[in-house]
Amino acid sequence: MSFRRGVVRQSKFRHVFAQAWKAEHCLDDVRVSRVTWDGPLCAVNPKFLAVIVEAGGGGAFLVVPVGKSGRIEQSGPTVCGHAAPVLDIQWSPHDDNVVASASEDCAVKVWRIPDGGLMAPMTEAAVTLEGHSKRVGILAWHPTAFNILLTAGCDNVLLVWNVGTGELVYRLADAHPDLIYSVSWNRTGSAVCTVCKDKALRVIDPRRGAVLKVRERVHDGTRPMRAVFLSDGKILTTGFSRMSDRQVALWDAKDLSEPMATQEMDTSNGVLLPFYDPDTSMVYLLGKGDCTIRYFEVTDESPYVHFLSLYSSKEPQRGAGFLSKRGVDVNKCEIARFYKLHERKVEPISMTVPRKSDLFQGDLYPDTAGPEPALLADEWIAGRDAAPLLMSLSAGYGAPPFKQRDGVRSEPPRPSLRNSGSASKEAEDEEPRAPTREGSVNAERPRREDDILTELLSEMKALRAVVLAQSQRIELLERQLARIEDGDV
CATH class of the missing domain: 2.130.10.10 (YVTN repeat-like/Quinoprotein amine dehydrogenase)
Structure with missing residues (x-):
């Protein structure tokens, strides 16, 4: 079989x-x-x-x-x-x-x-x-x-x-x-x-x-x-x-x-x-x-x-x-x-493919064929060949998809950074404050710092993906402009 x-x-x-x-x-x-x-x-x-x-x-x-x-x-x-x-x-x-x-x-x-x-x-x-x-x-x-x-x-x-x-x-x-x-x-x-x-x-x-x-x-x-x-x-x-x-x-x-x-x-x-x-x-x-x-x-x-x-x-x-x-x-x-x-x-x-990591899995998603054509119709008819123009899928990582896999619309992402005053106010609204002991306050501080660090890293990752996608788009437009200047189009 x-x-x-x-x-x-x-x-x-x-x-x-x-x-x-x-x-x-x-x-x-x-x-x-x-x-x-x-x-x-x-x-x-x-x-x-x-x-x-x-x-x-x-x-x-x-x-x-x-x-x-x-x-x-x-x-x-x-x-x-x-x-x-x-x-x-x-x-x-x-x-x-x-x-x-x-x-x-x-x-x-x-x-x-x-x-x-x-x-x-x-x-x-x-x-x-x-x-x-x-x-x-x-x-x-x-x-x-x-x-x-x-x-x-x-x-x-x-x-x-x-x-x-x-x-x-x-x-x-x-x-x-x-x-x-x-x-x-x-x-x-x-x-x-x-x-x-x-x-x-x-x-x-x-x-x-x-x-x-x-x-x-x-x-x-x-x-x-x-x-x-x-x-x-x-x-x-x-x-x-x-x-x-x-x-x-x-x-x-x-x-x-x-x-x-x-x-x-x-x-x-x-x-x-x-x-x-x-x-x-x-x-x-x-x-x-x-x-x-x-x-x-x-x-x-x-x-x-x-x-x-x-x-x-x-x-x-x-x-x-x-x-x-x-x-x-x-x-x-x-x-x-x-x-x-x-x-x-x-x-x-x-x-x-089940994975434990929450990071973008680059080995599963090598650059794939994008929507931009590598050739115009007349170029191919004239005898030219070209491999597909590739794009990275990392730009979609971390961004809320139109629908989740189970079909439920994603919630809008929460703001990545907030000033410390508003963060403290939201924390007070969401959870009753623990008894005012110095040890309890100090115990909460590392948790909040970890949350902020995680949000910062997520935002940096998303920004890197956007920059990569824009760089590929700029490179494609430069190629098309060079074709026009050379009289190929």
């Missing part, structure tokens, strides 16, 4: 703890779409949660603020501009208000969601992209270039768009002889990996229209496969064996002749959806119709893919959304969060 499961190895993720949120902090009465497409049906970013829902006579998806909980009114507003069911939705990595949707009506639409969510049904898209001749089931935003979107349809064609202009910039019509199951960009956006109904894994340069590598028969089974590019250039695939056992395999993108690791999982028939976190090198596997989430760590040590644990619940999942790292609660050592789709409910599930 796992990769060398009996071997005990050192890893800070060996004891990742998964916990579902309480019922009152879930979304209820969400009519999740019954479409048979094997997608996650959900997308989430630090601002919004989007879920593909049932819609009579067309296609629609629900968009609500990520902190919302409780019952969803059936008459509530949705994004409902498609003429047929929606198959995939994806938030832009560089603008938390922009979401793309793909539909059976052969169109791709890009929407701008207002801050605070929808006040009325949204029927007019900001951009409509029409180029596929059959239904469109796959969307993939470029990880580092602004407004570049890849789409794949049941016409076996890959299209790359400049969303800012609505222009089709690349068309790959001959790379796939059959239905495309999955598309994933590499870390710099210079190539994509795809898996297809012909059972082949391909590495493609979309700008040259060239297939760089092909591996026939990645998995022997006839059911759909998935592939995801890892940050170090490896590719992880999920599929089925000839005997219909679910499989996971790891490949070196430079040499696809043999898998680096492969393992049979179980005999369930749900397609395994891989969710990859490049910051922790962890992969989460969710099977549609399963009641479990398995998680693994990918390392450079054999057997390369190490089973960590699994989360199990009573109800099967219809799909799931994976929150980008910018949205997790670093104060609670939360390293990942899923939004599990039930038949009529959305349930958040937090993945945390």
Whole structure:
């Protein structure tokens, strides 16, 4: 069932703890779409949660603020501009208000969601992209270039768009002889990996229209496969064996002749959806119709893919959304969060690493991909590549999040410093003064000094985080200004 499961190895993720949120902090009465497409049906970013829902006579998806909980009114507003069911939705990595949707009506639409969510049904898209001749089931935003979107349809064609202009910039019509199951960009956006109904894994340069590598028969089974590019250039695939056992395999993108690791999982028939976190090198596997989430760590040590644990619940999942790292609660050592789709409910599930220290856990939160794009669309089209621009998550440490993990709004922080007179007055109001003995007064003084020292240290820590975030922002703006002065923009 796992990769060398009996071997005990050192890893800070060996004891990742998964916990579902309480019922009152879930979304209820969400009519999740019954479409048979094997997608996650959900997308989430630090601002919004989007879920593909049932819609009579067309296609629609629900968009609500990520902190919302409780019952969803059936008459509530949705994004409902498609003429047929929606198959995939994806938030832009560089603008938390922009979401793309793909539909059976052969169109791709890009929407701008207002801050605070929808006040009325949204029927007019900001951009409509029409180029596929059959239904469109796959969307993939470029990880580092602004407004570049890849789409794949049941016409076996890959299209790359400049969303800012609505222009089709690349068309790959001959790379796939059959239905495309999955598309994933590499870390710099210079190539994509795809898996297809012909059972082949391909590495493609979309700008040259060239297939760089092909591996026939990645998995022997006839059911759909998935592939995801890892940050170090490896590719992880999920599929089925000839005997219909679910499989996971790891490949070196430079040499696809043999898998680096492969393992049979179980005999369930749900397609395994891989969710990859490049910051922790962890992969989460969710099977549609399963009641479990398995998680693994990918390392450079054999057997390369190490089973960590699994989360199990009573109800099967219809799909799931994976929150980008910018949205997790670093104060609670939360390293990942899923939004599990039930038949009529959305349930958040937090993945945390238990720690005793109250300090920011830098080893759990290396700098992550920020919302600023590294390239403009024209720069990428012209042949440039760039790694994601990273940001520190320490700026969110100590600051009250929009909602606590249990869904309760944080109290406003108390003032860090008070003059000694007001502090003494508050102490008198809050607690009855002890008998006036010199020993009692002296005993209270160290406690108050410790409290003030703790508050000073907390404020210093928060200020350092703000300074770091501002420094990174200044550096980015200086780079953009230099580009303009050099005439690159």
